[in-house]
Amino acid sequence: MEAIIHIAAIGIGATLIMDLWGLVQHRAFGAPALDYRLVGRWLGHILRGRLRHESIAKASPIPGERTLGWAAHYATGALFAALLIAAYGPGWAQCPTIWPALLVGILTVAAPFLILQPAIGFGIAASKAPDPTAARLRSCVTHFVFGIGLYVSADLFRVS
16 A cells, blocks of 8 residues: 555656646746646546547536546556556666656657547647647657656655
């Protein structure tokens, strides 16, 4: 149980760092903020049997979608931390190094590119977004920052 809590702390910490980066981008540069309410809407519709949408923004709202979306966002961060530790072993969490964290952070961009964005109407790798190149770049940088967050959080929550 202690290992699960430790992994969750690393993933939640990394996700928080990623979200702080998003807030900085939004406030300083006017980058669009991510709306996890729509992730919750998508998940709510999956529970009702619908996986894909032409536009998730036009889909009917789901009660509690904002809370569901944010919870899923942080649970996904914890899951990605678990994958990192599964790949590199529990020793990595005891003595973290930057490169595995960055690699996993960058690889996690596959989730929005191949699962979320196509399912909510943005196409594979945001190909149907208003500015696909900008959306892809933001996703890649955000997941790179998530990788940094994995390393920082693992170092912060290090246990012997």
